[in-house]
Amino acid sequence: MHDYWLLRQYPNEIYKGIQLVCGCIKFDKVVLATKDISGLEFPGDIDIVEVPGFYPIGAERILIENTLKIKLPHDVIPANAGILVLNVQTLLSVYEAVYLNRKADSKYITVANLNKKQARVLKVKLGSKISEIANAVYPGEGPIFTGGGLMAARRIDDNEEVIRTTNFIAISQFPYYKESVLCSKCAICVRKCPSGLEVYKIAELVDNNNLDAVSKYNIKKCISCGTCSYYCLAGRNLSYKMKIAKEYR
Ligand code: SF4
Ligand code: SF4
Structure with a gap:
């Protein structure tokens, strides 16, 4: 949820972040790829592209393929092919570092209570305890999960802290999961x-x-x-x- 929110809350700052990066590296074009373009207004030098809403569209190579129609071999690093993929939060951090002299020592994350279908965006310090954040926002609501990607979620360790790759904190019932040893080869x-x-x-x-x-x-x-x-x-x-x-x- 936080990338959607940041794009609408800080479009001018994100645009200035883009200009700063483009001042350092000469690009042929800049594309803003997002799943929902509604309500977005950016100057004409940015191409806004609506990408399909499937998972994992945010994965770098899949995003490049769907946005630029370029299929990179798996052993080619996008930057070596002249393509730089940056998250909007990184661009906002570039703006804040240069214009506001702010350190990138915090980040925006989504904190969700899946039991009640509620979520909010929070700015948290790197190194904050995940359990303390979850309990402050949704006290005593059940097991706490975290992760970088949606389907790579896992239950937190007791003293786990927010790191750069933490994208969300979710409170949910533990999913029912029964693994079969048998594979039907359905493919x-x-x-x-x-x-x-x-x-x-x-x-x-x-x-x-x-x-x-x-x-x-x-x-x-x-x-x-x-x-x-x-x-x-x-x-x-x-x-x-x-x-x-x-x-x-
Ligand atoms: S986690 Fe599974 S689906 Fe995803 S890339 Fe690896 S093998 Fe493929
Ligand atoms: S072939 Fe079908 S049953 Fe076997 S691992 Fe893949 S999805 Fe599961």
């Missing part, structure tokens, strides 16, 4: 994987502890989005298996 995980990975085959190798054989499946393309786990009809924790495969050397 939904393959069809839904935004990186085009043969997910169930890799998961099978991990289950069989045959990690040497994973190397032929390009596991580095996995962006840890969690989509495969979400769609698996057998409730298999596929993204965890992908993590094991990725970390294996």
